[in-house]
Amino acid sequence: MSTKYVYINDxxxxxxxxxxxxxxxxxxxxxxxxxxxxxxxxxxIFLQDHLDRFFHSAATLHLNVKQSREELENIITELCxxxxxxxxxxxxxxxxxxxxxxxxxxxxxxxxxxQQHLNPPLVFQSxxxxxxxxxxxxxxxxxxxxxxxxxxxxxxxxxxxxxxxVVYHADGLLKETPRANFFIVTKDGExxxxxxxxxxxxxxxxxxxxxxxxxxxxxRDFTIQDLANxxxxxxxxxxxxxLPVLHVNGTPVGDxxxxxxxxxxxxxxxxxxxxx
Numbered sequence: 001m002s003t004k005y006v007y008i009n010d011x012x013x014x015x016x017x018x019x020x021x022x023x024x025x026x027x028x029x030x031x032x033x034x035x036x037x038x039x040x041x042x043x044x045i046f047l048q049d050h051l052d053r054f055f056h057s058a059a060t061l062h063l064n065v066k067q068s069r070e071e072l073e074n075i076i077t078e079l080c081x082x083x084x085x086x087x088x089x090x091x092x093x094x095x096x097x098x099x100x101x102x103x104x105x106x107x108x109x110x111x112x113x114x115q116q117h118l119n120p121p122l123v124f125q126s127x128x129x130x131x132x133x134x135x136x137x138x139x140x141x142x143x144x145x146x147x148x149x150x151x152x153x154x155x156x157x158x159x160x161x162x163x164x165x166v167v168y169h170a171d172g173l174l175k176e177t178p179r180a181n182f183f184i185v186t187k188d189g190e191x192x193x194x195x196x197x198x199x200x201x202x203x204x205x206x207x208x209x210x211x212x213x214x215x216x217x218x219x220r221d222f223t224i225q226d227l228a229n230x231x232x233x234x235x236x237x238x239x240x241x242x243l244p245v246l247h248v249n250g251t252p253v254g255d256x257x258x259x260x261x262x263x264x265x266x267x268x269x270x271x272x273x274x275x276x
Contacts, residue, residue, distance in 0.1 A: 005082040007075055007113040012082060020110055025096025029103065032095040032146045033057035037202070038120055038238055042086045044076065045238075045276050049202040053144060054092055060143040063094050063109045079115055089118035089239070093146070121241055124266045126258040128244035129164040129235070131177065132157070133224070137170035141197045151178025165235075167248065170197070173221050177235055182245075183207075184222060184253075185232035185261045192226075195219035203236040203269065210268055215261060232259035241273075242266040 004015040025031040035054040038045050051069055058065050067075070076090060090113065097109040134157070136150055154166050167182055168175040175194050176182050181204040183193045193204055208217055227233065231254040233245040242265050244258040 004085075004115065005079060006115070007079055007111070009111055012079065015114070018112075020095060020112070021098060023098045023100070023102065024110060025099050025102070025105070026093075026110075026146060028099065029096065030147050030149070031061070031105075032093060032109070033061055033063065033144055034091055034093040034146060035144055036089055036091045036238055038118055039080065039086065039088045039090065040120065040273065040276075042080065043276055044080075044090070045273055046202045046206060047073070047076075049205055050092075053200070053202065054094075057143040057145070058094050058109075060140060061096075061145065062105060063096070064107065065094065065111070066108070067111065075113060079113055083115050085115055085117055087117065087119055088115050090115050095146075118239065120239055121243075122270065124258070124263050125240075125243055126263070128246040128258050130162065130247040130250075131165045131167045131245055132161040132163040132249055133169055133174075134166050135170060136168045137175065137197060138168070138199070141175075141199060144199055148178055154178075162250070163247075167245075169224055172223050174224060174227055180235035180237035180240060180243075183234050183236065184227055184230040185234075185259060186226070187229065187231050189215060189261070191215050191217040191261065191265070192220050192222050193218075195221050201236060201238075203238060203241060206272060207236060207242075207265060207269060210265075210272075213265065213268055215265070217265075227253070230254065232261050234262040234265075241269055 005012050006015050006018045035050045037050040093112040095110045097106040099106050158166050165177050167177050176198045181201045185191050233253045235243050244262045246256050
């Protein structure tokens with residue numbers, strides 16, 4: 001297999017040779033942001049939405065992006081040409097940068113862009129997943145930070161509960177999973193996703209923007225009891241698109257099977273993806 005390339009600051013370099021130095025705040029304190037998007041058939045999917053969120057995350061953490069949006073697009077185009085991976089995931093990481101004392105924020109962060117093989121689902125995954133709930137509120141929740149400590153720490157807890165993932169709740173309100181937004185479908189047919197203190201995903205954004213879906217899709221905070229009364233639940237993410245949630249804490253959501261609303265929204269989203 002030919003060597004993969006990555007981009008670090010102003011250089012394309014072989015993946016095996018890529019490195020950042022120990023004083024970087026990403027190493028010392030886990031400080032930094034990233035975004036992750038996919039390409040299908042060589043086409044970046046929802047790239048502008050991902051760049052919007054990347055710049056927002058960077059600004060939230062007081063990190064200066066030296067490159068303009070156009071320069072980032074050109075770098076990504078060149079990386080795709082060098083690697084020739086038509087179906088891929090591309091990760092843009094902005095680290096805290098090299099700090100003299102391992103704590104003070106320096107003026108210049110480090111930019112890393114990497115690419116990996118990825119095969120996103122192009123058919124509805126009706127087998128879905130089961131989740132377990134856990135009380136937790138992410139820090140700086142509206143920025144896509146490098147901090148996934150809680151999600152990783154909870155992996156034994158998830159396994160012990162026979163689940164596939166965890167959904168966070170705080171102050172009685174459902175929030176999100178570590179890597180995806182969470183939706184419910186009410187018995188009245190409303191489709192809801194949390195409005196506050198969550199990372200606003202790109203797939204989430206595009207579902208909310210759907211026209212003529214036949215459903216009322218809204219940002220609105222909802223409770224654990226609302227979830228208990230829901231007819232369907234699903235998660236959304238770049239890698240999963242729309243994936244049904246069948247059980248929460250061992251209790252079926254609705255009839256415990258993938259629902260028609262989740263499947264319909266998957267199909268509508270896929271059409272949007274195909275026209276990117």
